[in-house]
Amino acid sequence: xxxxxxxxxxxxxxxxxxxxxxxxxxxxxxxxxxxxxxxxxxxxxxxxxxxxxxxxxxxxxxxxxxxxxxxxxxxxxxxxxxxxxxxxxxxxxxxxxxxxxxxxxxxxxxxxxxxxxxxxxxxxxxxxxxxxxxxxxxxxxxxxxxxxxxxxxxxxxxxxxxxxxxxxxxxxxxxxxxxxxxxxxxxxxxxxxxxxxxxxxxxxxxxxxxxxxxxxxxxxxxxxxxxxxxxxxxxxxxxxxxxxxxxxxxxxxxxxxxxxxxxxxxxxxxxxxxxxxxxxxxxxxxxxxxxxxxxxxxxxxxxxxxxxxxxxxxxxxxxxxxxxxxxxxxxxxxxxxxxxxxxxxxxxxxxxxxxxxxxxxxxxxxxxxxxxxxxxxxxxxxxxxxxxxxxxxxxxxxxxxxxxxxxxxxxx
Numbered sequence: 001x002x003x004x005x006x007x008x009x010x011x012x013x014x015x016x017x018x019x020x021x022x023x024x025x026x027x028x029x030x031x032x033x034x035x036x037x038x039x040x041x042x043x044x045x046x047x048x049x050x051x052x053x054x055x056x057x058x059x060x061x062x063x064x065x066x067x068x069x070x071x072x073x074x075x076x077x078x079x080x081x082x083x084x085x086x087x088x089x090x091x092x093x094x095x096x097x098x099x100x101x102x103x104x105x106x107x108x109x110x111x112x113x114x115x116x117x118x119x120x121x122x123x124x125x126x127x128x129x130x131x132x133x134x135x136x137x138x139x140x141x142x143x144x145x146x147x148x149x150x151x152x153x154x155x156x157x158x159x160x161x162x163x164x165x166x167x168x169x170x171x172x173x174x175x176x177x178x179x180x181x182x183x184x185x186x187x188x189x190x191x192x193x194x195x196x197x198x199x200x201x202x203x204x205x206x207x208x209x210x211x212x213x214x215x216x217x218x219x220x221x222x223x224x225x226x227x228x229x230x231x232x233x234x235x236x237x238x239x240x241x242x243x244x245x246x247x248x249x250x251x252x253x254x255x256x257x258x259x260x261x262x263x264x265x266x267x268x269x270x271x272x273x274x275x276x277x278x279x280x281x282x283x284x285x286x287x288x289x290x291x292x293x294x295x296x297x298x299x300x301x302x303x304x305x306x307x308x309x310x311x312x313x314x315x316x317x318x319x320x321x322x323x324x325x326x327x328x329x330x331x332x333x334x335x336x337x338x339x340x341x342x343x344x345x346x347x348x349x350x351x352x353x354x355x356x357x358x359x360x361x362x363x364x365x366x367x368x369x370x371x372x373x374x375x376x377x378x379x380x381x382x383x384x385x386x387x388x389x390x391x392x393x394x395x396x397x398x399x400x401x402x403x404x405x406x407x408x409x410x411x412x
Contacts, residue, residue, distance in 0.1 A: 009069060011101060012044035016055075035059040042067045045100055046074070046119045072119040076148040080112040081128060083135075084154025086333035087166045091130045091155055092340065092383070094374075098125040106374040109340050109381065118144050130155050131372075132338075132383060134164025162331035165338055165385030173248065173327015174240040179215045186238030197225040198233030199311070205318065211253035212289045213322035220311040221318040222262060229315060236308040239272070240326050243303040248327050250279065250307055251293040255320040258286035262313030266294070270302040336387035342379025343369040343396055351380040357396045361388035369396075 008027030013020055016031050016038050023029045037056050043049035047069035057063050081093045090112030094104040097116065107114045109131075118124055121144070128138040136158050142151045157164035176184055181202035183189060191198045201216055203209075205224030209217050222231050242248045256264045264287070266280035279294050299305045307326055311319050343355040355369040367384035374381075386392060 006068075009044060009047070012042055012047070012069065015041045015043075033057060035061075040065055042069060044069060046072055048072055072121070073146070074117040075120050075144060075146060076115055077118050077124075077126075077142055077144060077151055078113070078115040078148070079150050079152040081107045081114060081130075081153050081155060082112050083157070083164075083166075085157040085159075085164070085167065085331070087338075089166075089338055091132065091135070092381070093128050093130045093155070096127045096129075098127060100124075104373070106372075106376060108376075109383075118142075120144055120146050126151070126153070128153055128155060131381075132165055134158055134161060134167065157331060159331035164331075165383070166333055166336055167331050168334045169329050170332050171325055171327060171329050172245055173242055173325065174238060175323075175325045175327075176237065177213075177215065177323055178218050178321075181216050188236045190234040190236065192232035194230055195232050196229035197221075197231055199235040199309075207318065207320065209320070209322060210255035210289055211320050211322040212255075212291055213253040215322075217320050217322040218309070219318055219320045220313070222259075222311075222313040222316040223318055225315075227315050230312075231314070231316075232312045234308050234310045235321070237306055237324065237326065240305045241303045242299050242305050242327055243301055245327050246300050248296045248299045248305075249293050250296055250324075250326050251291065251329075252324040253289075253291050253322040254287055255289050255318075256282055256287040257317035257319070258282065258284050259313060259316035260284055262316030262319075263311070264319045265310045267308050267310060268296060268299060269306050269308075270299055270304060272304050273306060276308070334387065335389065336385055337389070338383060339365075339367075339386050339392075339394070340381070340383045342377060342381055344379040349378075351378065352398065353380040355380065355382070355396050355398050357382050357384065357394060359384065359386050359388070360393045360395065361386060363387065 010023055010025045012023045014029045016033050019031055019033055021029050021031045035057055037054055039051055039053045040055050041051040050067050052065055081091045083089050083091060092109035093107045095114055096104050105114055105116050123141055123143045126140045126142055134157050135155050138155050140153050157167055162169040178201055189199050199218055199220055201218055205221040211217055218235055220231055220233050263283045265278055267276040267278050269276045309321055343352045345352045351371050353369055353371045357367045359365040365384045365386050367382040369380035369382040371380050
């Protein structure tokens with residue numbers, strides 16, 4: 001297999017009937033098929049495909065079919081990659097064209113601009129991966145004719161993690177982390193008659209936080225409370241105004257260790273406790289370290305919403321609850337800016353990875369430089385989000401560890 005220039009063409013796809021192979025480094029290929037008559041098609045990225053029909057293959061025979069593929073003209077696809085969730089700043093990102101052997105193209109970190117040469121008269125898929133944490137991967141089709149194409153792409157943050165620089169989570173409604181070993185203000189505990197023990201916040205059985213959350217938590221530890229003792233204990237949250245929320249949810253981290261005579265149930269009321277609706281319940285099936293998110297359409301626009309956690313059991317195991325949010329959580333832009341740059345060795349002028357960059361503001365911000373595969377960057381790249389506005393002082397110091405904090409592998 002050769003290109004029209006006469007050079008060997010490696011990696012071209014040769015299809016004979018339902019079988020296919022790719023050409024070797026020298027352009028050669030070999031494929032075994034049953035005796036018969038076939039169409040043979042050869043294709044490769046950036047070349048016009050060719051087909052030869054009526055290729056007869058006799059039993060035990062070898063047929064040679066050579067091809068010379070002509071390169072297709074190319075045109076420019078260019079544009080800017082930017083933040084798409086409110087900040088709008090340029091993004092340093094890697095762009096991969098699916099099916100292309102040419103590797104990644106990188107944006108200019110300062111402007112977000114990129115430029116790719118692609119064969120004409122085809123549709124391609126661009127995969128965009130931001131270098132900064134907390135952004136979603138974006139896939140975007142682009143159709144290329146004979147003229148240059150402008151394709152700007154706005155990349156959204158991952159609102160679930162809300163880890164992108166310049167963004168923070170905000171709870172609308174109420175939340176509780178149980179981060180003190182006592183009953184939080186606004187919460188109540190109701191124990192039925194004959195209950196021994198109930199909801200506690202100081203981990204009396206020394207279980208540790210198994211919910212997936214951190215710090216202290218709420219627990220009914222029936223096993224710790226001992227043989228023959230019964231618990232029927234309700235932990236109720238404060239009244240929460242969701243009148244301005246159209247799509248509320250109840251979310252919490254939990255660990256329920258199941259037993260045949262225990263139940264963990266979650267109920268919601270919208271009328272001050274006159275009527276409760278069960279929205280989550282487990283008994284003989286465990287829930288081990290999960291984040292639970294329950295849509296509450298019945299609470300949309302309601303001003304008196306409460307949630308309660310109801311445990312029953314007799315010398316059973318235990319139920320932990322942590323990080324309760326009633327309402328909704330948004331990932332919003334916060335004041336501040338993005339600082340980017342490169343670090344080089346003052347003596348060799350080579351890239352210096354692992355340098356610690358510090359902005360001495362209040363609060364301070366830090367980053368660690370890392371080398372990249374981007375040939376346009378001669379130094380080790382770093383980025384940091386600064387919540388401080390105005391002129392700020394930056395310092396850089398080499399550190400022995402080869403840290404890559406905040407760097408994502410698609411671009412490294």
